Amino acid sequence: MTAFSTAVDGLATDVRLPAGDGPFPAVLVRTPYDRARHRAEASGWARHGFAAVVQDVRGRFASPGEWHPYANEAADGAATVRWIRRQLWGDGRLVAAGASYAAHCALVLALDAPEDARPDAVIAAVPALGLAETAREASGVERLRPRAGWWAAHGDRRDSDEGALDKALAADPGLLAHLPLTALPERLGRSLPSWAGLWRHHDRGRLVARAAHAGQPLLAVGGHHDHFTDETVALWRAWGGSSARLLLGPWGHGLLSAPGPDAGPAHRLNLGELYVRWARRALSGELAPVRHGALALGGADLWLTAGTHGEPRAQRPRLLHGSVFTADPGRPVRSDDLTVPTDGPPDRCVLVTPPLPRPLDAVGPVSARLRATAHTPSADWAARLVALTPEGSAQRLAVGVVRRAEPEGREAEFTIHLGRLTRRLRAGTRLRLEIAGHHFPAHARNPHTGDDPVTAHRLLASRREVDPGTVELTLHVLPSRPTPTDPAEEILR
Numbered sequence: 200m201t202a203f204s205t206a207v208d209g210l211a212t213d214v215r216l217p218a219g220d221g222p223f224p225a226v227l228v229r230t231p232y233d234r235a236r237h238r239a240e241a242s243g244w245a246r247h248g249f250a251a252v253v254q255d256v257r258g259r260f261a262s263p264g265e266w267h268p269y270a271n272e273a274a275d276g277a278a279t280v281r282w283i284r285r286q287l288w289g290d291g292r293l294v295a296a297g298a299s300y301a302a303h304c305a306l307v308l309a310l311d312a313p314e315d316a317r318p319d320a321v322i323a324a325v326p327a328l329g330l331a332e333t334a335r336e337a338s339g340v341e342r343l344r345p346r347a348g349w350w351a352a353h354g355d356r357r358d359s360d361e362g363a364l365d366k367a368l369a370a371d372p373g374l375l376a377h378l379p380l381t382a383l384p385e386r387l388g389r390s391l392p393s394w395a396g397l398w399r400h401h402d403r404g405r406l407v408a409r410a411a412h413a414g415q416p417l418l419a420v421g422g423h424h425d426h427f428t429d430e431t432v433a434l435w436r437a438w439g440g441s442s443a444r445l446l447l448g449p450w451g452h453g454l455l456s457a458p459g460p461d462a463g464p465a466h467r468l469n470l471g472e473l474y475v476r477w478a479r480r481a482l483s484g485e486l487a488p489v490r491h492g493a494l495a496l497g498g499a500d501l502w503l504t505a506g507t508h509g510e511p512r513a514q515r516p517r518l519l520h521g522s523v524f525t526a527d528p529g530r531p532v533r534s535d536d537l538t539v540p541t542d543g544p545p546d547r548c549v550l551v552t553p554p555l556p557r558p559l560d561a562v563g564p565v566s567a568r569l570r571a572t573a574h575t576p577s578a579d580w581a582a583r584l585v586a587l588t589p590e591g592s593a594q595r596l597a598v599g600v601v602r603r604a605e606p607e608g609r610e611a612e613f614t615i616h617l618g619r620l621t622r623r624l625r626a627g628t629r630l631r632l633e634i635a636g637h638h639f640p641a642h643a644r645n646p647h648t649g650d651d652p653v654t655a656h657r658l659l660a661s662r663r664e665v666d667p668g669t670v671e672l673t674l675h676v677l678p679s680r681p682t683p684t685d686p687a688e689e690i691l692r
Contacts, residue, residue, distance in 0.1 A: 296474065325454065
């Protein structure tokens with residue numbers, strides 16, 4: 200194996216070549232997280248016959264220039280692809296690969312670069328599709344905790360401090376509760392000029408729309424517990440290339456390094472080996488021109504085909520308490536605490552189903568429909584679905600948040616979408632549905648004044664009323680035990 204470093208269009212780049220004379224197909228990873236952290240990955244690609252090229256994006260670590268997230272990646276990536284294809288060690292074929300922001304770099308190469316600079320295949324894991332997608336839910340509600348963590352660690356700086364927000368929260372546990380949110384950099388004690396601009400982006404869906412015109416094979420990889428799950432699935436569904444594969448496991452944003460409580464031994468895949476095998480078939484044109492893949496069924500230690508979908512089953516959970524409650528942004532319902540207070544005035548509406556008489560395989564979208572009233576001009580409605588196991592533990596299943604603006608005191612009927620669920624629920628499990636006004640700090644608090652939550656200086660408590668007889672929880676349930684599949688076979692065929 201041969202390894203060397205160089206500058207491509209001024210950007211710091213490491214290259215690892217396989218043993219032998221070549222020429223070799225190449226894999227390109229462009230990252231803001233320090234190319235040195237990818238040495239083991241690059242060596243793995245080289246051992247399997249790929250020339251691995253890993254590059255620090257502009258303005259990060261050893262690459263010169265200014266760091267403007269999501270701004271320069273198509274142009275800088277195109278220059279790098281052209282350089283790779285001029286090298287004698289390359290055979291002209293190239294896979295663009297990456298996770299999170301690096302997946303964004305790979306995708307804009309495939310979708311925005313000139314034709315001569317586009318990769319021949321794309322591996323996009325837990326893809327951060329753009330500023331708007333990372334900043335907000337599809338409903339428009341701000342993703343506060345994950346964005347604050349990312350900007351504190353990586354924003355407007357050449358290097359990274361992964362624990363920056365955690366250290367700041369240890370010193371000031373109420374850090375994210377201070378107003379306005381645009382003043383967060385001052386409380387962190389450093390300059391973050393791009394923080395305020397992040398929240399001005401509302402152009403969700405650009406890359407997904409572009410994906411319909413893609414020409415390359417795609418492997419989209421995600422986790423049921425990742426905050427970009429919906430974006431990963433939307434990308435796979437929209438992809439117009441010669442083939443599209445989806446691999447969705449019971450993992451968080453770190454994939455195998457962040458397994459969920461429902462992950463089992465069958466879900467511990469060797470992703471690196473699977474990527475290599477898929478890349479070989481993609482570059483040789485051996486993949487069938489279809490869209491399919493594999494979904495892990497959490498809690499069951501097996502995999503299903505990506506086309507598996509349950510039948511809608513609606514039920515009306517029983518009210519426990521809180522049909523009238525106060526959503527107080529000064530004391531919001533916490534996203535990081537599943538405990539429901541039993542003393543004092545209610546801060547949420549809590550409903551529960553009877554114990555499941557038999558195991559239930561929920562595969563598909565989850566939603567809650569209800570009629571409710573807010574006595575403020577703006578209101579967020581957060582729905583959280585929790586599994587209460589027979590042993591007495593609570594496990595988060597799904598969360599959704601919508602923002603509504605109705606005349607004060609007017610009842611409205613609406614649906615809260617809680618994303619997808621792919622999980623086996625054991626017999627005896629009860630489902631607890633919480634309807635609240637906040638899901639903080641994962642999401643910014645609605646101040647209830649009608650002001651922008653990011654720039655608001657003032658908070659109001661909001662009286663809420665839920666008609667419990669109208670609350671309808673819908674899951675998609677498989678009518679019979681599913682037929683398992685092998686994820687590698689689904690990805691590689």
